[in-house]
Amino acid sequence: MINIVLFGKPGAGKGTQAEFLKEKYNLTHLSTGDIFRYNMKNDTALGREAKGYIDNGDLVPDSVTIKMLQDEVDKNLDSKGFLFDGFPRTLAQADALDAFLKTKNWEVTATIALEADDNILVQRILERGKTSGRIDDQDEEKIRNRYEEYNEKTAPLMNYYKEQNKFHAVNGIGSIAEITERLSAVIDKL
Ligand code: AMP
Secondary structure, eight states: OOOEEEEEOTTSSHHHHHHHHHHHHTOEEEEHHHHHHHHHHTTOHHHHHHHHHHHHTOOOOHHHHHHHHHHHHHTTTTOSOEEEESOOOSHHHHHHHHHHHHTTTOOOOEEEEEEOOHHHHHHHHHHHHHHHOOGGGTOHHHHHHHHHHIIIIITTHHHHHHHTTOEEEEEOOSOHHHHHHHHHHHHHTO
């Protein structure tokens, strides 16, 4: 069982890389952003609860997000491992993930960050916003707010995982295939 947390700022390419890695390593890909968007599209109670936060570029409250993530893991108990994409994003979520995996005798194997310069990422997101239909991709102020949320609440997680010797970083600038190679080099050594 390997459980990998893909880390990185909005636009760093987590979702794109997860699509390749899940096939290559036979992992269940759980993207909390995708799950929220699915719920918003289908106008579920969860989607309605999350929408205001997401459209503004704020994080959805931990209580809602943690419960949702646990439910998704529980739907995939025969999985060979998970690729967590966009979760955890706060220390409370990281603690909850550790405690939850422990109840199953599992653990986070490693976290891998995709690193890239903010200005490149903002341009990437604005470009994506032309076709993604995502309200949070279209307005530079909301995008900047997502970076503030990241710097304030998510960046401290790097130390959390470094202290456990579970943190790795790769350069997130390059072709999709090059970056998959860099990530694979880390995973193959786990
Ligand atoms: P993403 O697709 O990962 O960029 O996520 C889009 C939005 O969904 C974020 O800006 C948050 O509003 C929300 N979201 C996704 N994952 C989380 C999380 N782990 N904690 C809180 N909010 C989240």
